[in-house]
Amino acid sequence: MTALLVLSASLPSMAQNVSDYRLGAGDDIRIQVFQNPDLAVETRVPDTGVISYPLIGKVNIGGLSVTAAQKAIADALQQGKFVKNPQVTITLGQIRGSQVSVLGQVNRPGRFPLENYSARPSDMLAAAGGVTPTGDDVAIVIGVRNGKEFRETIDIPGLFITMDPTKQITLQDGDTIYVNRAPVFYIYGEAQRPGPYRIERGMTIMQALAQGGGPTPRGSETRLRLTRKNAKGVVEDITPKLTDPIQSDDVIYVRESLF
Template sequence: MIFRLLSTLLAFVACLALLPVAAAGEARGNGDYRLGQGDAIRIAVFQNPDLTLDTRVSESGTITYPLIGTVAIGGMTVEAAEKRIADSLREGGFVQKPQVNVVVLQVRGNQVSVLGQVNRPGRFPLETFNTRLSDVLALAGGQTPVGADTVIVTGLRDGQRFRREIDFPAIYIDDRNNDDILVAPGDVVYVHRAPVFYIYGEAQRAGSYRIERGMTLQQALALAGGPTLRGTESRIRIHRRAADGEIARLTLEPHEAVQPNDVIFVRESLF
């Protein structure tokens, strides 16, 4: 009985030990996999055993390699990383025709962080190598009611800092499928709070409200319940901050758009 239990336990431990190797093998076999922070790799140069190196990709997406120093490979495919190292060795005059081989030993950087106004913020594993922005937001439970339509994605691409702001609903409303980008290991997806407007004075429900897409002054007033019995729609004033920081007092037509942080003052009727 004890022998059987020990055999089962050893088999389980062996399976756990093989998991990183299996993931690394999948990464190597998939040309779309991009190296991420914390990935353990082995670099070898044909007929140059002194240049064999086991290392990890740093938080900045770089490695330090003999002769050529710091090399940025974060966000690169394995093939692209091999080419960059080979080019550096050749251009530096260290190896005439380098044949570089990069092997992913352990996948550690295949996670993405989702922060801000989502229902389940946190870090999520990239279980496949073609995970898109929509997949990641779904894992995080989607945006909260106060989450903005614009989603910010930051990370590394080909060793360079990457940042992109994406109008997420437009992917489906305007058929912008190209904006549903592939996320890479180490990416951070951030959903900011949605822009709001403020309304006070003779409004039924004074307060702050989310600005919906294309919202007009008339729609904003309706969202606040309209004017009170003492209020009027004809004497509404808008306080809007200009680019220089000055506050402008405007009078808008009902069909004109409300802008973020507009302050709407519903005046009292004269009669």
């Protein structure tokens, strides 16, 4: 068994996300009891979630957190008077029972297994083939933590540019990653390449105009009209500056030159 990650019931200082991991069908685990080598067991959690353990027989650990499963085994050993004050350690091997859904603007949307307890959003986005050209720079992760709904917004480029693991969350079984369609603007009139375009971060009107190939020989970059919805949803006609930022769903009309 490779890349084993240990959490002992007697070591509360270990990473909390390991203790919170819920065991599922297909997970490979190693169970050990301190100073009782004969009680060391390597097994795989079956579909029923019930494993067979020496002395105490069948124990249902499916769906339990690592901490809760350790306690269930320790309690059974103590109640049966097999071990006095047992210190049970469960080591996670390969995780097969847990899955994360990756949806939206990715190349291969679907459900993907968590290969280990510390899987991160960058791992799952890579498994889904990455974000499509029309995908946003932001992903939303939703799930449940400590019995409460969980929602986190993630900067996708930041995951790969900084590669700082402390800036990534640890995914859990049942989490969903959703990548929305990127915001777009529209350009028409006397533009070389009219049509919709993806908005890049910090994009200005001048850069948006360049995306459309700039004005035609008949057009003028000084005679632009911008149609935009304000905060109240009312459509306004604006004469923009080239240095103004572009916003989602803006429509730029390139008018003809006066000369």
